[in-house]
Structures are given as C-alpha cells and as structure tokens.
Amino acid sequence: MENIDFNSVLKKIKPTEEENEKVKSLSNRLISAINEIAKENNIDAEAVLVGSVAKGTWLSGKADVDIFIKFPLCTSEEDLKECGLFLGNRCIEKMQGKYELRYASHPYVTGFIEGFEIDFVPCYIIKSAEELKSAVDRTILHTEYVRKNLKENQKDEVLLLKKFMESIHTYSAEFKVSGFSGYLCELLVIYYGSFLDVLKAAAEKWSPNYKIDLENYGTGELFNEPLVVIDPTDKNRNVAAALKLQKMSEFIVASRNFLNNPKKDYFFEKNIDLNLDEIKNEFKTRDTKTFLIRFKPPEIPADALYPQIKKTENSVKGVLEREDFRIFNTDSWTDEKDDVLILLEMEVWKLPKVKKHLGPFVWSKSHQERFADKYGSKAYIEEDRWTAEIERKHKDVKSFLNNILNETKIGFLKFGKHIKAEILNQYEIVDILEFLESEEVNNDILLFFYEYLNKNVYLWR
Amino acid sequence: MENIDFNSVLKKIKPTEEENEKVKSLSNRLISAINEIAKENNIDAEAVLVGSVAKGTWLSGKADVDIFIKFPLCTSEEDLKECGLFLGNRCIEKMQGKYELRYASHPYVTGFIEGFEIDFVPCYIIKSAEELKSAVDRTILHTEYVRKNLKENQKDEVLLLKKFMESIHTYSAEFKVSGFSGYLCELLVIYYGSFLDVLKAAAEKWSPNYKIDLENYGTGELFNEPLVVIDPTDKNRNVAAALKLQKMSEFIVASRNFLNNPKKDYFFEKNIDLNLDEIKNEFKTRDTKTFLIRFKPPEIPADALYPQIKKTENSVKGVLEREDFRIFNTDSWTDEKDDVLILLEMEVWKLPKVKKHLGPFVWSKSHQERFADKYGSKAYIEEDRWTAEIERKHKDVKSFLNNILNETKIGFLKFGKHIKAEILNQYEIVDILEFLESEEVNNDILLFFYEYLNKNVYLWR
Numbered sequence: 001m002e003n004i005d006f007n008s009v010l011k012k013i014k015p016t017e018e019e020n021e022k023v024k025s026l027s028n029r030l031i032s033a034i035n036e037i038a039k040e041n042n043i044d045a046e047a048v049l050v051g052s053v054a055k056g057t058w059l060s061g062k063a064d065v066d067i068f069i070k071f072p073l074c075t076s077e078e079d080l081k082e083c084g085l086f087l088g089n090r091c092i093e094k095m096q097g098k099y100e101l102r103y104a105s106h107p108y109v110t111g112f113i114e115g116f117e118i119d120f121v122p123c124y125i126i127k128s129a130e131e132l133k134s135a136v137d138r139t140i141l142h143t144e145y146v147r148k149n150l151k152e153n154q155k156d157e158v159l160l161l162k163k164f165m166e167s168i169h170t171y172s173a174e175f176k177v178s179g180f181s182g183y184l185c186e187l188l189v190i191y192y193g194s195f196l197d198v199l200k201a202a203a204e205k206w207s208p209n210y211k212i213d214l215e216n217y218g219t220g221e222l223f224n225e226p227l228v229v230i231d232p233t234d235k236n237r238n239v240a241a242a243l244k245l246q247k248m249s250e251f252i253v254a255s256r257n258f259l260n261n262p263k264k265d266y267f268f269e270k271n272i273d274l275n276l277d278e279i280k281n282e283f284k285t286r287d288t289k290t291f292l293i294r295f296k297p298p299e300i301p302a303d304a305l306y307p308q309i310k311k312t313e314n315s316v317k318g319v320l321e322r323e324d325f326r327i328f329n330t331d332s333w334t335d336e337k338d339d340v341l342i343l344l345e346m347e348v349w350k351l352p353k354v355k356k357h358l359g360p361f362v363w364s365k366s367h368q369e370r371f372a373d374k375y376g377s378k379a380y381i382e383e384d385r386w387t388a389e390i391e392r393k394h395k396d397v398k399s400f401l402n403n404i405l406n407e408t409k410i411g412f413l414k415f416g417k418h419i420k421a422e423i424l425n426q427y428e429i430v431d432i433l434e435f436l437e438s439e440e441v442n443n444d445i446l447l448f449f450y451e452y453l454n455k456n457v458y459l460w461r
Numbered sequence: 462m463e464n465i466d467f468n469s470v471l472k473k474i475k476p477t478e479e480e481n482e483k484v485k486s487l488s489n490r491l492i493s494a495i496n497e498i499a500k501e502n503n504i505d506a507e508a509v510l511v512g513s514v515a516k517g518t519w520l521s522g523k524a525d526v527d528i529f530i531k532f533p534l535c536t537s538e539e540d541l542k543e544c545g546l547f548l549g550n551r552c553i554e555k556m557q558g559k560y561e562l563r564y565a566s567h568p569y570v571t572g573f574i575e576g577f578e579i580d581f582v583p584c585y586i587i588k589s590a591e592e593l594k595s596a597v598d599r600t601i602l603h604t605e606y607v608r609k610n611l612k613e614n615q616k617d618e619v620l621l622l623k624k625f626m627e628s629i630h631t632y633s634a635e636f637k638v639s640g641f642s643g644y645l646c647e648l649l650v651i652y653y654g655s656f657l658d659v660l661k662a663a664a665e666k667w668s669p670n671y672k673i674d675l676e677n678y679g680t681g682e683l684f685n686e687p688l689v690v691i692d693p694t695d696k697n698r699n700v701a702a703a704l705k706l707q708k709m710s711e712f713i714v715a716s717r718n719f720l721n722n723p724k725k726d727y728f729f730e731k732n733i734d735l736n737l738d739e740i741k742n743e744f745k746t747r748d749t750k751t752f753l754i755r756f757k758p759p760e761i762p763a764d765a766l767y768p769q770i771k772k773t774e775n776s777v778k779g780v781l782e783r784e785d786f787r788i789f790n791t792d793s794w795t796d797e798k799d800d801v802l803i804l805l806e807m808e809v810w811k812l813p814k815v816k817k818h819l820g821p822f823v824w825s826k827s828h829q830e831r832f833a834d835k836y837g838s839k840a841y842i843e844e845d846r847w848t849a850e851i852e853r854k855h856k857d858v859k860s861f862l863n864n865i866l867n868e869t870k871i872g873f874l875k876f877g878k879h880i881k882a883e884i885l886n887q888y889e890i891v892d893i894l895e896f897l898e899s900e901e902v903n904n905d906i907l908l909f910f911y912e913y914l915n916k917n918v919y920l921w922r
Contacts, residue, residue, distance in 0.1 A: 207824045208845065226845075249823045249845045253833075256826065287814035287856075324808070326787075328817070347785070348809050352748035356789070362710040363668045365717065372714075380916035384669065384687075384710045395748075455841035 004262040006195075010156055013163045013267065015060045023053055023063045026114055030067055033091045034120075038069075043083050046070050046125075050143040052182055055150065057158040059166075065118040068140060070125045073133070077106075084122020085109055091120065103301070106134055129234035141233035146186045149232075160195040161185045163267045168254040169458045170247045175306040178244040180251070187214060187229055187239060199255040206252055208245070254459040265461035272457070274446045280436045282453050288328050289349040290432040291397060293342040293405075296425075297334050298418030308416030309334060312423075313342050315414040319404060320344070324351055325397055333448040340422075341445065343432070343452060349397040359386030398429055465723040467656075471617055474624045474728060476521045484514055484524045487575055491528055494552045495581075499530075504544050506583075507531050511604040513643055516611065518619040520627075526579040529601060531586045534594070538567075545583020546570055552581065564762070567595055590695035602694035607647045610693075621656040622646045624728045629715040630919045631708045636767040639705040641712070648675060648690055648700060660716040667713055669706070715920040726922035733918070735907045741897045743914050749789050750810040751893040752858060754803040754866075757886075758795050759879030769877030770795060773884075774803050776875040780865060781805070785812055786858055794909040801883075802906065804893070804913060810858040820847030859890055 015023070027049045034047035051066035052058035069087055071080050085101070088109035092099040097113035108121040123137045132138065150158065162185050165171035173181035180188075188198045191214055211220040211228040217235035220228055226245040231237040258266050283290055293316065297305055313332045320327060326348035334340045359375070360367035362384050372379050375388035394400035404412060405423055415423070432449075435441065451457065476484070488510045495508035512527035513519035530548055532541050546562070549570035553560040558574035569582040584598045593599065611619065623646050626632035634642035641649075649659045652675055672681040672689040678696035681689055687706040692698040719727050744751055754777065758766055774793045781788060787809035795801045820836070821828035823845050833840050836849035855861035865873060866884055876884070893910075896902065912918065 204826070245844045246842065249842045252823055253829070253842060256830075285814065286850075289813075324787075326785075326809070328813070328815070347813055348787070352750075352789070352808055354747040354749060354789070362713055365665065368714070369717075377915065377917070381707065381710045381714060381920075383706045389747075454838065456838070459842075 004264060006156075006160060009163075009264055009267045010159065013059055013159055014156065015058065015063070019060060019063075023058075023065065023116070026116060026118075027053060027065055027067070030065070030091060030095065030113075030118065033094055034067065034069060034087050037087055037090045037094070041086075043087065044072055044075075045083060045087060045122075047087075048140065050139050054143050055146045055186065056155045057146070057150070057162070057182065057186055059159060059162060063116060065116050066139070067118060067120050068136075069120060069122045070140070071122060073124050073126065073131060075124070077133075080122050080124070081107060084120070088120030088122075106136070108136075129231075129237070132234075138233065142183050142231075145233050146183070146190070149190050150186055154189050154194070157189045157193075157195040158186050160267070161189060161198055164195070164199075164254075164258070165251070167267055167269050167458070168250065170251045170254070173242040175242075175303050175310075177247065178242055179247040180243060181239070184229060184239050184243070187212075187232070190214065191229075196259075199259055202252045203255040203259055206248070250459055253456075257460055263461045270458055270461065272447065272450060274443060274450055276436060276441065276446060279446060279449050279453065280433060283432055283436070283449075286345075288345050288347060289397070290343060290345040291349075291401070292430050292432055292435055293344070293401070293423075293427060294430065295340050295419075295422050295427040296338060297336060297340045298416075298422050300418050302336050304416075304418075305334060305336060308419045309340055309342070312413070312415045312419050316342060316344065316401070319412060320346075320397065320400070323394075323400060324355070325349060325400070329452075331448075331452050333445070335444060339445075340419075341448065343449075344397070346397055351392055351395055353392055353395060354389050355392040357388045357390045359388060361385050401429055465725060467617075467621060470624075470725055470728045471620065474520055474620055475617065476519060476524070480521060480524075484519075484526065484577070487577060487579075488514060488526055488528070491526070491552060491556065491574075491579065494555055495528065495530060495548050498548055498551045498555070502547075504548065505533055505536070506544060506548060507586075508548075509601065511600045515604050516607045516647065517616045518607070518611070518623070518643065518647055520620060520623060524577060526577050527600070528579060528581050529597070530581060530583045531601070532583060534585050534587065534592060536585070538594075541583050541585070542568060545581070549581030549583075567597070569597075590692075590698070593695075599694065603644050603692075606694050607644070607651070610651050611647055615650050615655070618650045618654075618656040618659075619647050621728070622650060622659055625656070625660075625715075625719070626712070628728055628730050628919070629711065631712045631715070634703040636703075636764050636771075638708065639703055640708040641704060642700070645690060645700050645704070648673075648693070651675065652690075657720075660720055663713045664716040664720055667709070711920055714917075718921055724922045731919055731922065733908065733911060735904060735911055737897060737902065737907060740907060740910050740914065741894065744893055744897070744910075747806075749806050749808055750858070751804060751806040752810075752862070753891050753893055753896055754805070754862070754884075754888060755891065756801050756880075756883050756888040757799060758797060758801045759877075759883050761879050763797050765877075765879075766795060766797060769880045770801055770803070773874070773876045773880050777803060777805065777862070780873060781807075781858065781861070784855070784861060785816070786810060786861070790913070792909075792913050794906070796905055800906075801880075802909065804910075805858070807858055812853060812856055814853055814856060815850050816853040818849045818851045820849060822846050862890055 031047040031049060038045045047067050047069050050068050051064055053063055053065055069084050085107060089099055092111035092113065095113045097111040100110045102108055102110050108119055111118045111120065121136050123140065124133045126132060126137050129141065162171060162182060165180055165185060170179040172179050191212055192198045192201050208226055209224060209228060213220055213230045215232045217230050219230055219235045223238045225238055225241055226248045227240040227243050229239040231239045309332045313330050317327055317330050325346060328345040328347040331343045332341060359371040362368055362381060368386055371386045378390060379386055379388045394403055403409060405427060407424055410420055410424065492508040492510060499506045508528050508530050511529045512525055514524055514526055530545050546568060550560055553572035553574065556574045558572040561571045563569055563571050569580055572579045572581065582597050584601065585594045587593060587598050590602065623632060623643060626641050626646060631640040633640050652673055653659045653662050669687055670685060670689060674681055674691045676693045678691050680691055680696045684699045686699055686702055687709045688701040688704050690700040692700045770793045774791050778788055778791050786807060789806040789808040792804045793802060820832040823829055823842060829847055832847045839851060840847055840849045855864055864870060866888060868885055871881060871885065
C-alpha cells in the first residue's frame with residue numbers, strides 16, 4: 001500500500017483552512033442568532049450544530065450545515081413545530097437569506113445564506129434513544145457519539161472512505177443509491193480503525209448478514225439485513241438497514257480491486273465518454289428487444305419517488321414473467337422532474353397463440369368438473385393436474401403492456417398511487433433503438449443507458 | 462345406473478361357450494402333453510394353466526394361454542431352463558405348432574398352435590412369496606389367490622373393468638401404457654365388489670398415494686407410488702407399482718365421466734377420423750414450432766425400448782430448457798421396428814445472442830477473482846452474485862440439437878446406450894409441417910399426432 005500517497009488525495013478532498021473557517025464562522029453566527037431570537041421571544045430553545053460539519057468529517061465543497069433547534073421534552077409537538085419554524089425563518093431573514101419549507105418526519109426550514117444551504121430542524125432534547133420522539137432527534141445522539149469516539153487522526157480516514165464510496169457509487173443511504181450513509185462510514189472507521197482496515201475487512205471478512213456491534217449490545221439477532229451495524233446510540237436499530245445487498249457487494253468488490261491495485265483514481269469520479277452510436281450499436285448487437293416505458297414523474301419528494309418507480313419496475317417485470325414473456329434485465333431512471341424511464345430488456349418478447357392454463361388437481365372432484373365444463377375439449381390432464389390449451393390474447397410485449405396499463409387493468413400492477421395516476425394520464429412505450437434516434441435523448445439518459453450496459457464500470461480504475 | 466344394459470355389453474366382450482370350450486380343450490390337451498412328455502423323459506415337472514384363462518377373466522378374442530411348467534425348488538436353474546424349454550418345444554412339435562424363444566426374467570418358449578399364442582414358462586413350485594426364485598414364480602400365487610377369492614359372479618365385473626380400462630387406454634402394466642395390469646383389475650373387483658364400485662371409489666375416494674391392503678398386512682408405509690395395492694401374496698410388493706400418476710388420473714376422470722353419463726361406448730374402442738389436413742392446420746394455427754427427432758429404433762424388446770425412448774425425450778427436454786429454450790410439450794412414438802419419433806413442440810425456439818452466465822457469489826474471494834479475470838468487462842454483480850453476459854453459440858433449437866447430437870457432446874444427454882448408438886448412426890430433425898407434407902406419414906403416425914393434439918380424447922364418449 002506504500003505506492004499510494006493519501007496525503008495528496010486528502011489535499012484535494014479535505015476542506016481548506018479558509019473553507020473551514022468560513023463554515024465555522026457562519027455556523028457560529030447562525031447559532032448565536034437563533035439563540036438571541038429565542039431569548040427575545042421568550043422561547044425555551046437552544047440551537048446546536050450537528051452533522052458532518054459538527055463532526056469535522058465533511059468533504060470539501062460539500063458542507064451541509066445542519067442547525068438543530070432543541071426544545072425541552074415537555075414541549076407540545078405543535079409548539080415545537082410552530083416555534084421551530086418561527087426561529088428558523090426569523091434567523092434566515094436576519095441573515096438576508098432565502099427560505100424553503102421542507103418535510104422529513106416533521107417540517108423543517110431550509111435557508112440559502114452566503115452560498116450555503118442550511119437546514120434548521122426543530123427537535124427535542126433527549127439523553128438516550130428511549131426518549132426519542134421523532135427520527136430527527138437521533139441526529140444529536142449520533143453527532144455526540146462520533147465526536148466522543150472518532151479520534152482526531154481518524155477524521156481523514158472518514159474523508160477517504162466517504163470519497164471512495166462516492167466515486168464507486170455506493171455512498172448515500174438515500175433510496176436512489178441505497179448505499180452507505182455518512183454516519184455508517186464514521187462508525188466503520190471507529191470500529192476498524194482506518195480507511196484501509198475498513199476495506200480489508202470488507203474484502204476478506206464480510207459475508208451476508210455480517211454483524212458489527214460496537215457497544216456489545218448483543219442484539220444482532222434482531223436483524224436480517226445484508227449488513228448489520230448496531231447503532232451505538234440505540235441497540236434496537238441497524239445503522240445499515242438501508243444498505244442493499246447489491247451495494248454491499250459492490251463495495252466489497254471495489255475494496256478488493258483497490259487493495260489489489262491501489263490508485264488515486266479511486267477517489268475521483270470516473271470519466272466516461274458517452275457515444276450515442278456505440279450505445280445504439282451495443283443494444284442492436286445484443287439481439288434482445290429493449291422497450292422503454294416513459295412517463296412524467298409525479299410531484300413527490302425524491303425519497304418517495306425512487307421507491308415508487310422501483311416498485312413499478314418490479315411489478316411490470318413480475319406481470320410480464322407471469323404472462324410467459326422472459327426478461328433479460330430491467331432498470332429505471334428519472335431526472336426527478338420531467339421524465340421517468342423504465343427499461344425492459346426482453347429475451348422473449350413474442351409468444352405463440354396457444355398457451356397453457358393450469359387448472360385444479362384431478363383429486364378435487366368439484367373443481368375439476370367446473371374446469372372441464374369451462375374448457376371442454378381444450379382441457380386435458382398433465383400428471384394429476386388439469387390443464388387447458390387456451391388462446392393467448394397478447395402475443396407481443398408491447399400489445400400486452402398497452403393492455404394492462406389502462407384504467408380497468410392497472411390494478412394488477414403494484415404501483416405507488418402517484419405513479420398510477422401519472423401513467424393513466426400519459427405514457428409511451430418505445431423501442432430503445434427508435435428512442436435513440438429521437439431528439440429526446442440527453443446526456444443524463446445516455447449515461448443511464450451506458451451504465452446499464454456497463455454495470456461494473458465504477459468498481460475498477 | 463339403470464339406463465345401461467351391462468348384459469348387452471358382456472354379450473360382446475365375454476367369450477362364447479364355444480370359444481371357451483375351444484380354449485379349455487386346447488389347454489387341457491397341452492397340459493396332458495407336457496406331463497406325458499415329462500414322464501416319458503423322467504423329468505420331475507408338472508404343467509399348470511395360469512393367467513386370465515385359468516382365472517376365467519379373459520376377454521373374447523384375447524385368450525392368452527399361459528402354461529407354467531413347475532419344477533421342485535431343489536432343481537438347479539440350469540436344469541430348469543434346459544428341461545423347461547425342452548418340454549415346451551417337444552409339446553409344440555407334438556401339437557404341430559411353430560415356436561419362438563423369448564425372455565422375461567428367464568427364457569421361455571412361445572408356441573403358435575391352432576390359432577392361439579401359447580407361452581410355456583418354466584418355474585419353481587413355491588408356496589409363498591418368501592420362496593420366490595424369479596418374478597415369474599409369482600404368477601402361480603396370483604392365479605391361486607384370484608381363483609380362491611374372486612366370486613363366480615365377479616368374473617363378469619372383471620371383464621367390464623378390463624374392457625373399460627382398455628377403451629380409455631389405461632389397461633396394461635407394460636411400459637408403453639404404464640397403466641393397470643389384469644391382476645390389479647381383479648384385485649380391485651375383489652376389494653370393492655363390482656365394476657361400478659371400483660369406478661365409484663376411484664371417482665370419489667382416490668387421492669395421491671392411496672392405499673389398498675386386502676390382507677391387512679399394514680405394510681402400506683413402504684410404498685410411495687401414486688396408487689398402492691399391496692400384493693395379497695407378498696406384503697412387500699405393490700401390485701400398482703408400474704401405474705403412472707398420469708394413467709391413474711385418467712382412470713379417475715374417465716370413471717367420473719362414465720358415472721355422470723354412462724354409455725355403452727365406454728366399453729369399445731373410440732372411432733377416430735384421421736384427417737391429415739386438419740392435423741396440419743392445427744399445428745399451424747398453434748403458432749408454436751414443432752420439431753421431430755427421427756431415428757431407427759435399436760433391436761431390443763419393446764419393454765426395454767419404450768423406457769429408453771422416454772428417457773431420451775426427457776433428457777433432450779431438460780437440455781433444451783437448461784439452454785433457455787422453452788418447451789410447450791413433448792411426446793414420443795415408435796412402431797417398435799423402423800421408426801422412432803420424438804416430438805418437441807417449442808414455445809421459444811429462437812434466442813438472442815446475449816446470454817446470462819451465473820458465476821460465484823461475491824463472498825467467495827478466490828472464485829470471484831477467477832471469474833472476473835475470465836469475463837473481464839462482461840462480468841458484473843447481480844445482488845451478491847457474479848454474472849457475465851456471454852455470447853450464445855446456438856441461437857435456434859435445430860442448430861443446438863444438431864450440435865449436441867454428435868459423438869463428442871452426446872454424453873450430456875442421458876440416453877439408453879442402444880438409442881445413443883442408433884442416433885449417432887443416423888437421425889434427422891424435421892419440422893412437423895414439412896414432415897406432414899412428406900410421403901413418410903402413415904396412419905399410425907397420424908394417430909400419434911392426433912392423440913398429441915387431443916390428449917383427453919379417450920376419456921369421454
């Protein structure tokens with residue numbers, strides 16, 4: 001590992017002294033402002049800095065300034081919300097910023113001040129997870145735990161790990177990625193000691209349902225997710241609950257790749273040359289048939305949109321397979337604003353007219369009589385089961401999809417209700433080769449296709 | 462059930478007084494002849510009539526005269542064989558018949574005398590199944606049991622059951638049919654009392670692994686076949702061992718059909734109008750693709766040929782499915798002499814160039830490295846498993862079949878060795894629509910195709 005100069009990497013990803021000062025100074029001014037406004041208005045509340053800035057584990061250019069406004073546990077939820085938003089708004093006004101109301105488990109306000117995006121989140125003062133009133137309250141416990149347990153020299157290790165995760169596309173617990181959260185990265189460094197030790201453990205030791213229990217709570221049995229990291233601030237919570245098996249596997253493989261052949265490139269986004277003709281050609285030579293279901297995304301937050309799209313993708317896949325079509329792979333993409341694409345690459349997209357329809361077992365006298373009556377000479381016995389040869393209504397995928405994506409039949413599909421409304425409103429099904437000829441293709445979509453065709457592209461440098 | 466005149470059925474299927482006399486007289490003369498020849502030659506043996514003629518359960522026109530030549534248990538196998546065949550041959554000579562040597566579990570001789578086909582089978586004198594030396598020895602115990610337990614008035618019931626079974630194509634334990642043997646029909650009548658009671662029990666009570674234990678041996682747990690009828694002469698044998706689930710189901714369904722709407726037609730072979738154009742048209746409109754693998758049968762006995770063909774059919778089916786082709790149905794046929802046809806009706810017979818190849822799980826470090834090295838950029842991760850997109854060598858069924866039916870690859874298929882030799886020697890793969898245009902189609906083959914398209918044809922009248 002001697003051949004990689006981590007310092008030169010850190011030089012690029014770690015905030016400069018100046019950047020650091022700027023963020024710290026802003027944070028302090030915001031906290032003073034909030035506390036002052038609270039005092040002036042006789043509100044029993046206190047502002048505190050949380051998150052990666054408070055922990056000293058933020059990447060250069062990515063300072064998320066999170067200001068939590070703490071209220072005593074006896075405060076009613078209504079007062080908490082009202083006073084919290086009031087304090088946030090007044091502070092933003094005072095600092096001459098712009099503001100926007102947002103929702104997590106309860107509402108918060110986001111301000112845009114001096115070029116930073118700052119969240120003002122009302123929460124309760126709690127001492128342990130037992131007192132939790134809402135999910136955001138945890139953040140304070142997490143911040144405290146990391147500040148107490150992450151050694152000064154380990155902060156750089158966290159930066160390396162976060163940046164590595166980011167460039168191999170496994171960073172973020174958001175549904176879009178379903179990877180490792182910042183807090184999870186911090187805990188891994190606390191547990192294993194350093195960036196390299198985390199990678200070595202992943203490469204050598206991790207297996208499905210691998211368990212890490214920093215505080216020896218012994219509650220690992222409660223969890224069956226791919227990776228279990230018991231929250232040191234709450235023995236009944238798995239910090240890695242949002243991590244999908246896919247992303248855990250990708251991190252393991254990228255770790256091995258890095259350890260085998262370490263390169264600085266692993267800490268920086270991979271450059272990809274997008275070439276429309278190459279992509280078109282690759283889809284052509286695969287000899288499969290790829291369709292896109294295309295519609296406008298409903299206006300819901302990204303963290304609600306992605307699971308609904310994934311659910312739709314999986315539901316369409318299931319329905320096609322039940323109808324005997326065969327799927328090679330599927331994927332989905334959205335710009336979160338104008339466009340959703342569900343990609344269906346088909347191995348079998350046309351079927352014969354005749355179709356087998358399984359019926360009851362012959363042992364069940366009453367069932368079999370109904371079946372035999374219904375299907376007459378089309379019914380026969382296979383081993384001990386009634387079977388009928390019936391006529392398939394939709395012999396190709398496109399006609400079948402158009403048939404189920406209409407008001408009377410869409411109930412078979414398990415969509416989020418917002419997506420259902422959008423699809424009923426308007427959708428189109430296009431062959432990817434046609435689509436690639438159209439004006440509608442932009443670089444983001446092309447990148448989606450490229451990543452679909454080159455699924456492992458980020459795991460190597 | 463009043464509306465069916467079983468007597469008029471029996472009139473047609475029961476041997477006439479004259480036919481009966483003829484068979485009885487011939488049998489008696491044969492037995493006397495054998496016993497006389499034995500005496501003349503100082504052979505300690507005694508002839509006895511067994512089988513349906515001895516039991517009075519034979520159908521008109523189908524007298525199988527089975528003469529067993531019994532030897533004391535102390536006789537060596539060599540002597541048994543030598544003396545048995547000698548006695549049979551001399552008897553046939555004396556009666557001016559023709560003879561043919563055959564094999565079951567040991568050799569026997571068949572004579573053609575006065576228009577009848579008579580088997581002369583050497584066997585041991587045994588008193589119970591424990592003394593069994595060969596499978597044929599059982600026949601004497603079976604004959605004795607039926608003579609003792611089948612009431613005089615139940616003989617007609619057996620005739621009705623056998624004829625019903627025959628005309629719905631579930632009669633015979635031979636591999637070609639894999640249905641109910643004559644002995645099994647007799648036991649069912651002894652157990653249930655009458656033809657109608659057997660049908661009622663099948664229609665109402667039978668279920669998978671249904672057990673009938675006439676002598677209350679309590680050994681039913683030993684058997685897991687679809688139907689278990691413990692041999693009253695051997696508690697460790699299931700008389701219905703050869704019965705396939707398919708044929709048991711067909712009998713159940715035909716029984717229900719008959720009981721719902723009894724007709725005399727159920728006792729006579731169904732007339733089928735074969736129409737080449739209709740058959741051709743039906744295959745065409747199904748829109749599937751049907752191939753025939755055609756070759757000459759090896760020269761082996763029918764009871765060895767059919768299982769080998771079935772094994773070949775199943776093996777080809779399995780290999781095609783593993784290769785991602787999808788089968789709608791398969792079947793096979795032989796005239797036992799010049800022609801074997803394996804019919805493969807395909808739902809998917811063409812596939813894209815790209816193919817998924819599953820590799821090791823990512824947890825296995827060493828395996829994954831070999832896989833990733835081998836497939837390079839074609840390898841990616843699906844959940845926690847390595848997968849590669851590779852090129853399919855054979856994109857259509859015919860090319861794939863031709864590829865595996867050659868000397869180096871045929872080892873993948875599990876054939877009987879005789880079939881393997883024949884296929885390597887010569888085979889052809891033809892589209893059924895082409896075949897139906899050719900001169901090669903005869904009525905037997907056409908009937909096979911008709912039955913394939915109308916699988917339930919015999920179960921209704």
